[in-house]
Amino acid sequence: MTARFIDKLVVLSLFFLQSLIVVPLIAGSSFALAQSIDGSNAKEPQLPSFVHPDGLVASATQMPDKIRFMAADDFPPFAFRDASGRLVGYNVDLARGICEVLDIPCSLSVKPFAQMLPALEGNEGDAVIAGLAITPDTLEKVAFSQVYMRLPARFVMQKDAALEALPETLEGKSVSVAAGSRYEAYLERFFPLTQLKAYPTTERARQALVRGDVDAHFGDSMRLSFWLESEASVDCCVFAGPAWLDPDYFGEGLSIAVRPDDEVLVSAINIALTRLQEEGRLDDLYLRYFPISFF
Numbered sequence: 001m002t003a004r005f006i007d008k009l010v011v012l013s014l015f016f017l018q019s020l021i022v023v024p025l026i027a028g029s030s031f032a033l034a035q036s037i038d039g040s041n042a043k044e045p046q047l048p049s050f051v052h053p054d055g056l057v058a059s060a061t062q063m064p065d066k067i068r069f070m071a072a073d074d075f076p077p078f079a080f081r082d083a084s085g086r087l088v089g090y091n092v093d094l095a096r097g098i099c100e101v102l103d104i105p106c107s108l109s110v111k112p113f114a115q116m117l118p119a120l121e122g123n124e125g126d127a128v129i130a131g132l133a134i135t136p137d138t139l140e141k142v143a144f145s146q147v148y149m150r151l152p153a154r155f156v157m158q159k160d161a162a163l164e165a166l167p168e169t170l171e172g173k174s175v176s177v178a179a180g181s182r183y184e185a186y187l188e189r190f191f192p193l194t195q196l197k198a199y200p201t202t203e204r205a206r207q208a209l210v211r212g213d214v215d216a217h218f219g220d221s222m223r224l225s226f227w228l229e230s231e232a233s234v235d236c237c238v239f240a241g242p243a244w245l246d247p248d249y250f251g252e253g254l255s256i257a258v259r260p261d262d263e264v265l266v267s268a269i270n271i272a273l274t275r276l277q278e279e280g281r282l283d284d285l286y287l288r289y290f291p292i293s294f295f
Contacts, residue, residue, distance in 0.1 A: 150253035154221035165241030
C-alpha cells in the first residue's frame with residue numbers, strides 16, 4: 001500500500017524507554033453520503049467533513065498540561081514506518097496538529113495495538129490514536145473524542161461500464177464481495193435483488209472484476225482507493241455511485257480514546273479537531289494521504 005509521505009517529519013528527539021519509542025511532537029440505519037461519483041476519478045476530490053462545531057465552545061476553561069499520545073506503527077496510511085524507519089502517517093500529523101492548535105507539548109509512544117487499553121488504564125499514556133473501535137465494550141472503558149474519519153464502503157466498476165450504483169440500478173447485476181464479510185452482509189440486507197458472488201478473499205473478489213466476471217465489486221473504500229492506483233488493478237476501474245455509511249456494518253469511524261474520567265482532555269481534543277476542520281487542515285491531511293478520494 002502506498003501513501004503520499006509528508007515533505008518532512010519534525011521530530012525533536014527519538015529515544016527508547018524499555019520497548020517503547022517516544023517521539024516528542026512539536027507544539028507552539030443505512031444511508032449513503034450525500035454525494036455521488038459519476039465514474040471519473042478526475043473529478044474534484046470529495047472532501048469528507050465529520051467534525052461538527054455544534055455545542056462546542058471556542059475555548060476551554062481548562063487545558064491539559066501535555067498530551068502523551070499512543071499509536072501503533074503498522075496501520076498505514078494512518079501510522080507506519082517510511083523507508084528510513086521514521087514514524088509517519090495521517091494520525092501522526094493529526095496528533096501534531098492537535099498540539100499545535102492547543103499550544104501544548106506532546107509526545108507519541110509506539111505500542112502494539114493489543115497493549116493500548118492496558119497502557120491507557122495504567123497511565124502510560126493519555127490518548128490512543130490508533131483506530132480503536134467504538135463499541136459497547138470499549139465505551140465502558142474509555143471516552144472517545146469526536147469522530148475525525150469514517151471509513152465507508154463503495155462499489156467499483158470497470159471504466160466503460162460505471163453507473164450510479166444504487167439498489168435499483170444494480171438489480172440483476174453481479175457484484176463480487178469477500179465471503180463472510182460485513183460487505184456481503186450489507187448487500188444481502190439492502191441490495192436484495194443484486195446477484196452476489198462471494199470469493200474466499202478480497203483480492204480474488206477484486207480480480208473477478210478485473211477479469212470481467214462480475215459487473216461490480218463492493219468493499220472498503222479506503223483500501224479500494226489505493227488498489228485503484230496500484231498495479232493489481234491494471235487501471236481497470238473507478239468508483240461508482242455514492243459512499244455508503246452505516247455504523248452497524250462499517251463501524252463508527254476513527255476517534256481518539258482517553259480515560260473515561262479525563263473530561264478536560266477529551267474537551268480539548270474536540271476543540272482542536274473543530275479548529276483544524278475550520279482551518280482546512282483536516283482537508284489538507286486527507287488530500288495528502290489519500291491520492292484518490294474514497295468519498
